[in-house]
Amino acid sequence: xxxxxxxxxxxxxxxxxxxxxxxxxxxxxxxxxxxxxxxxxxxxxxxxxxxxxxxxxxxxxxxxxxxxxxxxxxxxxxxxxxxxxxxxxxxxxxxxxxxxxxxxxxxxxxxxxxxxxxxxxxxxxxxxxxxxxxxxxxxxxxxxxxxxxxxxxxxxxxxxxxxxxxxxxxxxxxxxxxxxxxxxxxxxxxxxxxxxxxxxxxxxxxxxxxxxxxxxxxxxxxxxxxxxxxxxxxxxxxxxxxxxxxxxxxxxxxxxxxxxxxxxxxxxxxxxxxxxxxxxxxxxxxxxxxxxxxxxxxxxxxxxxxxxxxxxxxxxxxxxxxxxxxxxxxxxxxxxxxxxxxxxxxxxxxxxxxxxxxxxxxxxxxxxxxxxxxxxxxxxxxxxxxxxxxxxxxxxxxxxxxxxxxxxxxxxxxxxxxxxxxxxxxxxxxxxxxxxxxxxxxxxxxxxxxxxxxxxxxxxxxxxxxxxxxxxxxxxxxxxxxxxxxxxxxxxxxxxxxxxxxxxxxxxxxxxxxxxxxxx
Numbered sequence: 001x002x003x004x005x006x007x008x009x010x011x012x013x014x015x016x017x018x019x020x021x022x023x024x025x026x027x028x029x030x031x032x033x034x035x036x037x038x039x040x041x042x043x044x045x046x047x048x049x050x051x052x053x054x055x056x057x058x059x060x061x062x063x064x065x066x067x068x069x070x071x072x073x074x075x076x077x078x079x080x081x082x083x084x085x086x087x088x089x090x091x092x093x094x095x096x097x098x099x100x101x102x103x104x105x106x107x108x109x110x111x112x113x114x115x116x117x118x119x120x121x122x123x124x125x126x127x128x129x130x131x132x133x134x135x136x137x138x139x140x141x142x143x144x145x146x147x148x149x150x151x152x153x154x155x156x157x158x159x160x161x162x163x164x165x166x167x168x169x170x171x172x173x174x175x176x177x178x179x180x181x182x183x184x185x186x187x188x189x190x191x192x193x194x195x196x197x198x199x200x201x202x203x204x205x206x207x208x209x210x211x212x213x214x215x216x217x218x219x220x221x222x223x224x225x226x227x228x229x230x231x232x233x234x235x236x237x238x239x240x241x242x243x244x245x246x247x248x249x250x251x252x253x254x255x256x257x258x259x260x261x262x263x264x265x266x267x268x269x270x271x272x273x274x275x276x277x278x279x280x281x282x283x284x285x286x287x288x289x290x291x292x293x294x295x296x297x298x299x300x301x302x303x304x305x306x307x308x309x310x311x312x313x314x315x316x317x318x319x320x321x322x323x324x325x326x327x328x329x330x331x332x333x334x335x336x337x338x339x340x341x342x343x344x345x346x347x348x349x350x351x352x353x354x355x356x357x358x359x360x361x362x363x364x365x366x367x368x369x370x371x372x373x374x375x376x377x378x379x380x381x382x383x384x385x386x387x388x389x390x391x392x393x394x395x396x397x398x399x400x401x402x403x404x405x406x407x408x409x410x411x412x413x414x415x416x417x418x419x420x421x422x423x424x425x426x427x428x429x430x431x432x433x434x435x436x437x438x439x440x441x442x443x444x445x446x447x448x449x450x451x452x453x454x455x456x457x458x459x460x461x462x463x464x465x466x467x468x469x470x471x472x473x474x475x476x477x478x479x480x481x482x483x484x485x486x487x488x489x490x491x492x493x494x495x496x497x498x499x500x501x502x503x504x505x506x507x508x509x510x511x512x513x514x515x516x517x518x519x520x
Contacts, residue, residue: 026401049276068369069435071391085393103134111394112174119403127242129183181193189218206220247302316438356461365461450477451478
């Protein structure tokens with residue numbers, strides 16, 4: 001009996017040692033998701049009026065992707081798709097983004113990148129922009145026709161309790177820690193949330209009524225309000241501090257850092273004033289680049305670089321004209337200066353070729369920068385033309401963590417780890433990619449190889465109020481016409497019909513992935 005007990009003890013010890021060894025071998029993962037950063041806003045993607053040397057380090061030391069996409073052309077649907085590996089149009093949010101009153105969009109029992117990685121032994125943290133709602137209100141989205149866009153919807157039951165417990169939230173969908181902006185830098189409440197509560201809130205000055213609109217008013221909560229010109233400094237310091245704490249632990253970490261730049265209003269700190277050649281917008285992006293540099297420097301200083309996978313991307317395309325007076329509205333440095341006039345130099349936020357921008361179903365709305373660095377795994381200075389999406393991160397990061405996700409996880413997520421490592425994808429295991437306009441229409445597009453079908457006319461974004469699904473589709477060959485200047489729908493009706501049928505099948509089935517083999 002004693003021998004049997006000893007054998008069991010030895011086996012248990014060996015299992016624990018092996019598990020610990022595997023955990024130590026797993027890389028840390030730092031995923032950085034910028035807000036409204038366009039395809040042409042980064043030097044390594046062609047920007048000349050704006051300098052991004054720190055972001056460019058990732059291109060020099062890793063891989064740069066030229067055909068990477070956000071699943072939507074606005075923020076909330078993309079962040080949902082990234083975390084769940086599921087297209088957001090399969091939820092009740094069919095267009096636009098969430099309001100300040102919105103409940104959490106992710107079901108608590110739905111697997112996420114964070115929960116899957118936590119099951120593999122990772123410490124999971126999210127710092128920065130959340131914008132996926134707090135609390136529960138099951139009938140929130142019912143009977144909303146004619147009530148405007150979802151980003152302005154008011155709760156019928158009061159919405160999240162900003163003066164009490166904010167639950168469910170990030171911690172209920174897989175994160176061990178959260179600190180950041182509950183919505184976005186342009187919508188109230190203008191406070192930080194830490195885990196389940198507003199940070200620094202004075203109970204004698206509670207948060208009152210607020211307007212869910214751009215630069216909307218917010219009553220109360222003065223002690224908890226952040227300074228918009230200090231946001232980047234605060235979020236960067238918080239992130240670096242967390243990395244320093246985690247560096248002393250043997251447990252690997254997954255850190256999702258979501259900075260607010262360059263989303264309007266453009267409010268860089270005074271130290272970045274006049275740094276770029278493209279006015280306050282350019283200064284804001286250079287502040288973002290500084291923030292990325294602080295994180296990369298911390299990894300270097302703490303000896304974490306060699307065992308950390310760093311991925312940098314954006315939640316959607318950039319503004320069509322960031323130099324316009326409307327885009328500059330609300331900008332400032334907090335030192336008495338007003339926003340400078342439109343810059344004299346040209347800077348196409350989405351590059352000189354792509355059509356459209358934020359909110360549009362055209363390429364400028366969702367083709368985004370995507371850079372990945374993993375020393376010893378990803379060959380430095382490589383470029384890839386493979387088509388990938390941020391919805392692929394659940395399956396891909398699960399493969400990095402050597403864990404098999406639950407069967408129901410990431411129905412639209414494909415494992416693109418082979419591409420990151422310089423190999424080719426097994427296209428036989430993939431189905432066409434579906435992207436969504438984030439504007440007022442919620443139009444969809446389907447992509448297969450060079451062919452792209454849009455299920456209606458126009459861009460479907462904020463500047464195109466007449467666009468809607470159901471109109472005659474558009475068809476483009478992106479290999480020959482990346483700028484989407486020539487609609488080939490009439491010339492290739494057989495291709496348009498086939499892609500239209502595939503899109504309908506995916507819509508009816510609610511999933512893009514054929515089977516679990518795409519994870520392997």
